[in-house]
Amino acid sequence: MCELHSKRDTLALRGRHIGPSCKVFFAADPVKIVRAQRQYMFDEKGERYLDCINNVAHVGHCHPEVVRAALKQMELLNTNSRFLHDNIVEYAKRLSATLPEKLSVCYFTNSGYVCSFLIAAFIAESMQSCGGQIIPPAGYFQKVAEYVHGAGGVFIADEVQVGFGRVGKHFWGFQMHGEGFVPDIVTMGKPMGNGHPMACVVTTKEIAEAFSSSGMEYFNTFGGNPVSCAVGLAVLDVIEHEDLQGNAVKVGNYLTELLNKQKAKHPLIGDIRGVGLFIGIDLVKDPQRRTPATAEAQHIPKRFFSKIFMLFCLLHYIFLDLVLEEALGAKTASVISENTPCKTEVPKEAHLELLSGDADSRESSSRKRNGACTDKHALLSKRLKT
């Protein structure tokens, strides 16, 4: 299904034509993904994987509302930001409204990488006394902020991973450090476009003026183009309409609860940390000395791989980045499996019984929305294929 080349040929062509720095996941036995819906990805054989690593498909793979918004704008106009257009100002207004009042000036780009460079350049060129990104320990944040601001520094909140409601309780990760804490610069990346290449730096009017007067007139002409902004607006709508922030709390708490039950059983689990759908499992060889259990941490994603998929492993820290609603549910699968028979059984033998299920949550309203969402999508496809 959906294949132009066999997996072997795809691999061979990749070896021939794609730069070697572009490395595949699971290099020993790379995965070929041909389609995805919501929290699932499907390989060329129709095998289904629960996607716990893809931090970009923020509101779910191929969300029909996002696709529809992109299509509508692509048909109408896609041009650079040197013309006046409503989408860029509307999106900037909507983004600003989610942030503390002083964070009101947006710089749009097509890539988080460019945003990082933009900030680095800003730091280097217009405020030479400051350092790079600062991630102080929680609790000390206020004090550090006072100190850094006192020293004429700037605070940068990297929201590429944690922004847009992923931490559940707050829309932005930095808000977890208290109401009083306001960064000077906030960076955002591809999750804001659910995969559409776009990124943004939001800062204060004061810093924007400093940036401007520094003579560094960096400007990505296609950043904030009408299509990217239409997509960004649709993502904000979906987060709101489907209460994905509330869902991150609910599913995140449920997952943390399950993981804590495992922690009670397995001394290998040193800690469960995280918030919302941004959760990590700390694996240790020795609970007292907290020796990193690196080998075990590397083993687990491989073990899960064939059945579940995509746990991200940072040395001894297993990182779960669940992008979607109801990742732990079982019944939702049936919506997807109508199209593609699901060969995946709950992996009872798995070391961490992540999918030990909760029947009560099956009839949640967000699951019903998911059903509706899939129907809408099917309709859109049908219209276009007829």
Next chain:
Amino acid sequence: MCELHSKRDTLALRGRHIGPSCKVFFAADPVKIVRAQRQYMFDEKGERYLDCINNVAHVGHCHPEVVRAALKQMELLNTNSRFLHDNIVEYAKRLSATLPEKLSVCYFTNSGYVCSFLIAAFIAESMQSCGGQIIPPAGYFQKVAEYVHGAGGVFIADEVQVGFGRVGKHFWGFQMHGEGFVPDIVTMGKPMGNGHPMACVVTTKEIAEAFSSSGMEYFNTFGGNPVSCAVGLAVLDVIEHEDLQGNAVKVGNYLTELLNKQKAKHPLIGDIRGVGLFIGIDLVKDPQRRTPATAEAQHIPKRFFSKIFMLFCLLHYIFLDLVLEEALGAKTASVISENTPCKTEVPKEAHLELLSGDADSRESSSRKRNGACTDKHALLSKRLKT
């Protein structure tokens, strides 16, 4: 039509929320563009402009085949390049096939800016003896190439503006320097995606290995994502199916001929230079001494602005970057004006009578394709709006 905010409000919101380095065209009286089709852009009042500046809408604004390809893939899968996927290898294979054999390894990114940085980093880090971009005078190119290669340097061909058939006779701009000349690195930008944020660096296997072994493992995880590559493939298809390269020769020659007639009449025109649809008009105060007529060059785009639009002015050099088929035709306008009444008359008072028309070219096959193209587009829109 298509407006969320009045032009005044859009301007005010832009001032409040968009970084000041993001400057608009014609800042004294910025243009608000709400839709575009093929070579035309339309403002909020329905006023139509011929787009001679937009170097990104390479196969025409909102080309339905490109939109359809993007939609089809957006509905199916859009994820990073760490998974195997056919689109990235197929597109890399197709791009390589248009280039000399040794240019076979692609690095995809979401932004030409990132490509530039990639190359700068490559030069700085893996081949420290070379300089930056080299643009030697035509004719001397071979000798310079021999010299530069002899000194251990690399040649970089920037195809962001001139690639993909824009120069007409050749698919790539560097091919104008002779069959024997093969650059070491070729960079491409957003025209390859007709505006979809994407870019690419293509190089040799040898350089890719040097890059890789330098330890600089730069990799844009979303570069070469399935949607970008589907879009890139559709653009290549359109260039081929609609013979846009042949069209660039035909329309470019026609425009150059008209401009040369003007040159005979106006000593202000020092030279007409260019190839295909990449044409510049050199304005001089004194034909002998070739003193730049800077003020006049700045005046002309303003004068054309209200009727035609978008001549790009580089000091005394007026740069015409015609993105589309039949930019000089008059009859094609009727296809567009069925939807939006065209208020624009041929500007007979214009200093350079660019639109002095050629009735014989009206029934060309590419114009007929344009008509079909617009019909198809209308159908696609209709399906989605019902």
